[in-house]
Amino acid sequence: MLVLLATTGLFAAGPKILIVTDVEGVGGVNHADEQLLPGQRRFEESKRLLTGEVNAAVEGALAAGASEVVIWDGHDGSRALSIDQIHPKAVLLQGRPTPADYYLKPKLYDGIVFIGQHAMAGAPNGVLAHSQSFAIEQITINGQPVGEIGQVAAIAGFFEIPLIMLAGDQAACDELLTIQPKAETVAVKRLAGKASVFSLSHDEARARIRQATRAAIGRLKDFAPWKVKGPVELKFVYKPDEKHPSGRTQVYRGANILEANQAWLGK
Numbered sequence: 001m002l003v004l005l006a007t008t009g010l011f012a013a014g015p016k017i018l019i020v021t022d023v024e025g026v027g028g029v030n031h032a033d034e035q036l037l038p039g040q041r042r043f044e045e046s047k048r049l050l051t052g053e054v055n056a057a058v059e060g061a062l063a064a065g066a067s068e069v070v071i072w073d074g075h076d077g078s079r080a081l082s083i084d085q086i087h088p089k090a091v092l093l094q095g096r097p098t099p100a101d102y103y104l105k106p107k108l109y110d111g112i113v114f115i116g117q118h119a120m121a122g123a124p125n126g127v128l129a130h131s132q133s134f135a136i137e138q139i140t141i142n143g144q145p146v147g148e149i150g151q152v153a154a155i156a157g158f159f160e161i162p163l164i165m166l167a168g169d170q171a172a173c174d175e176l177l178t179i180q181p182k183a184e185t186v187a188v189k190r191l192a193g194k195a196s197v198f199s200l201s202h203d204e205a206r207a208r209i210r211q212a213t214r215a216a217i218g219r220l221k222d223f224a225p226w227k228v229k230g231p232v233e234l235k236f237v238y239k240p241d242e243k244h245p246s247g248r249t250q251v252y253r254g255a256n257i258l259e260a261n262q263a264w265l266g267k
């Protein structure tokens with residue numbers, strides 16, 4: 001019995017988990033003109049579907065013994081989740097502007113779980129793929145193309161926190177696996193043809209998210225933080241527009257990824 005208690009962690013606080021949310025990678029969310037922003041015809045449905053996927057991740061985390069689960073409402077200025085809808089054992093983090101440290105501190109969490117994530121701009125087979133904004137063609141860190149997944153991975157890695165699980169479209173799952181090959185992933189949808197999408201049913205997506213989150217937290221020791229070596233050059237290449245017909249590029253530099261992020265977002 002003593003052995004059992006020791007190995008199930010009852011003598012220590014369970015892991016602390018951060019769930020980072022977005023909307024574009026939620027199952028069933030496929031239309032930028034109807035489903036992504038407050039006021040759009042189907043935005044309330046998107047919020048409901050996101051909430052269902054997030055709460056499934058919370059359930060999986062608690063089943064794996066997590067002692068603390070924080071949900072960061074990461075889409076478009078934190079307007080996609082509500083405290084009366086999230087799992088009662090979770091805490092909701094909302095606000096803007098996003099701080100350069102993404103609300104992290106050294107080892108503040110034992111792992112990060114992504115829900116509703118999409119692939120980087122230009123990703124083959126991506127659903128609603130973009131990097132921060134649909135006006136951006138590419139973001140690179142020291143020459144390596146990254147999307148929002150890689151940006152979070154880099155800052156989390158700076159603070160010694162690994163990414164452990166991702167739910168989103170198939171292209172987003174593939175993108176996480178390039179920087180965290182051992183991660184658990186749940187593809188809740190995938191591109192079909194040019195712009196059509198296969199989605200799992202919401203209940204099936206929830207079941208898989210619950211299971212994958214639990215599995216990832218059950219083997220936290222398998223995951224290493226993603227370390228970007230400094231000095232860092234964070235580069236944004238914008239698509240051509242009326243003012244800049246041949247596009248434009250913005251570069252932010254720092255001794256490390258946090259400093260480069262501070263140059264981009266401010267301190």
Ligand SMILES: [Zn+2]
Nearest residue numbers: 022023024075
């Ligand atoms: Zn978003």
